[in-house]
Amino acid sequence: MLILTGGVYAQDAALTSVIGPADGCDLGNESISIVVLNNSSMPNPIPGGTITLHYSVNGGPTVSQPLVAMLNTGATWNFTFDVPSDFSTCNYDFNVVTWLEYGADVDPTNDTLSWVVRNDCTIVPGQVDSDELVCDGINSNTLNLNGWQHGTITNWIYSEDNGATWNSIPNTTTSHGFNNLTDETQFAVEIDGGHCPNATSGFATITIQPTPVGGSLTGPAALCISSANGTIDLTGNSGAVLDWETSIDNGTTWIGIGNTTTQENFSGLTQTTMYRALIDGGVCADVYSSIHEVYIEEATVAGTLETDTLICENQAVNLVLSGNVGAVDDWESSVDGTNWSPITNTSTTHGTGPLSTPTYYRVNVTNGICPADQSNQVFVDVQENITPGTISGGTATCAANASGALTLNGNNSPVIHWEQSTNQGANWNIISNTSNTENYSSLSQTTWYRVLVDGGVCNDQHSDTAFIVVSPISVGGTLTGDTSICYGDPFTLSLTGNVGDVSFWESSADGVSWTTINITDSSYTIPSVTSPNYYRVIVKSGVCAEDTSNQAFVQVLSLPVVDAGTDANILQGDSVELNGSGGVLALWSADSTLSDTTIYNPVASPLETTDYYLTVISLDGCFNSDTVTVNVGPPIPPLDVKNLITPNNDGFNDTWIIEGIEAFPNMAVKVYNIYGVLVFEDEDYKNDWGGIYGSKLLPNGTYLYIVMPGGTENVLKGNLTILGDE
DSSP states (O other): OOBOSSSOOOOOOEEEEEEEESSEESSOOOEEEEEEEEOOOOSOOOOTTTTTEEEEEEEEEEEOEEEEBOOOTTTEEEEOOOSSSEEOTTEEEEEEEEEEEEEOOOOGSSSEEEEEEEOOOOOOOOOOEEEEEEEEEBBBEEEESSOOSSEEEEEEEESSTTTSSSSEEEEEEEEEEEEEESEEEEEEEEEEEETTEEOOOOOOOEEEEOOOOOOOEOOSSSEEGGOOOOEEESSSOOSEEEEEEEEETTTSSEEEOOSSEEEEEEOOOOSSSSEEEEEEETSSSOEEEEEEEEEOOOOBBOEEEEEEEEEEEEBEEEEESOOSSSSEEEEEEESSSSSOEEHHHHHHSEEEBBBSSSSEEEEEEETTTTTEEEEOOEEEEEEEEOOOOOOOOEEEEEEOOOOEEEEEESSSOOOOEEEESSSSSOOEEEOOOOOSSEEEOOOOOOOEEEEOOOOTOOEEEEEEOEEEEEEOOOOOOOEHHHHHHTTTTOEEEEEEBBBEEEEEEEESSSSSEEEEEEOOOOEESSSSOOOOEEEEEEETTTTTTEEOOOOEEEEEEEEOOEEEEEEEEEEEEEOOOOOOOEESSSOOOOOTSSSSSSSHHHHHOOSSOOEEEEEOOOTOEEEEEEEEEEEEEEEOOOEOOOEEOOSSSSOOOSSSSTTTGGGEEEEEEEOOOOTTTTTEESOOOOOOOOETTTEEEESEEEEEEEETTOOOOEEEEEEEEEEEOO
């Protein structure tokens, strides 16, 4: 604060608070009031007329007015401007600024007050337009709020219980769309009045019209074309009938009839027709009733059976009905054309099965609801079956005299021709012979005969078959020539060129006396030839006499003597020479441990016990074999002579140990002291000497040993130390 001469403070005036106007509803010309404070420290009051107060609204003209009161130090004054301001603009914020003017004021920072005055006007809520009738579940539209003034739209609301309860819709615009309503609904708008009371608009009611019902049609379902008249009734529809429609193309196209009643009468229909009724839907779409179809049956036509026929006894015929209109009810049969029996068959074909009696047939047909009709009748005549007969004179004969006659007996119809086959009936050759007898001569092979007999309307039939079995003259054939076979080898004899079957084989040691071998094959295998023999074969062709083949002689060759040598024993890693003998040429079994497999005395070096086979060949080419075995023992381990004995019974070096001694039976050892005295000797040492001489332990010291392995010439020598107290 500024200090004047003599220590007196300067004067200060301030605006401290606003009295009015404040925010409100429906404001008009309002007075502006503020509080003025003498904020000076001087003892004298602020004189009236020295302070001027001003205000301005929204930056408009300034209104000024002097303060006329005298204010003592610290005193306040509620000051109201004489000139009010207009605050009547609705929904508007007014910016008010007041300030004071005082020439002696030393602090201008407290000279001004400014504030905002909000004026909200009373709401005119308006009306939601407009009431509407819509179709249940199939509807949509937009509602608008009209006539609304002032305030702010908070949201839309709706009610489905005639205004008892309302639900909020988050929408702050003046329009709202609805769709697919199923209940009567009221819509309104809630408006926030700010400083004025809130309000709700008038509501619009959306009334729901139930979905229209087309109803059901009833009437005749099927009629015969000869009486296609009737009535169709509509029931259960919810609206008025706009028209009836018909369709004769299964509902593809519909044609209006111009009938607005609930009943449609028709007559003289010539084809299947569909009907439906169009029902007024009100605000909903128009709907159709159910579709009713009147099926028009064609008049029954039984059709035609064709034709009278003649069949063979016990044959069957397939009868066919054609040209019928309608379904087959059944067939009928009669043996006299007067009395008829039903046949359970509803197809247009009928198989008679085997017939033995002439029979009439006809068919009963009905097309839907139309009257039944009956076809023409056909007659199936039956011819007695033929008997083709049997042939006598069949026989078996040898080609040397194959002549004779065959006779057909028992046939009741003429012979068309005879037939013969030389390949067991695969192919037949016609013989131009219409008599019941067939002569044959000089046949060279088996021949079959049969007769084809005329069947009339029945099938031509063959007689049974007669067989002239012609056997070719027996030929013994040729056996493999004389041969020589090594003793014990097998040998197969083969017969070729024979005519006829093998009856049996024969063998002979001298070519005079023969022994039967019951073998009927054209080859015979001798499993092991051990003696010389003659062989021959007896052959017989059918009924012809037997014939004998040539005879073949089988000589026996001796086998060479063979010796593979004596079995041998070696240690692993050693070799041995084999000593084989016999024959003129040697061949050992293939083995990589032999030095040569084509000599009699190869060197064998097996790592394990092995059998070797020696085969030798004689000058005649015969083979013989023998076997020799080389037994392989384990290798001799190296000897390790220990040079220390500590006979103190601690389990270590208590005796003199020679490792590997087990491979040398009869191991001989000698031990000498330094004076050359023999202190220990054993011809078969077993690692069991503990330094004892006589009955006492030898004194500690160094001794000389000699070790002589049994069966070897390698003598081992060295020093041996005895430490009895260690």
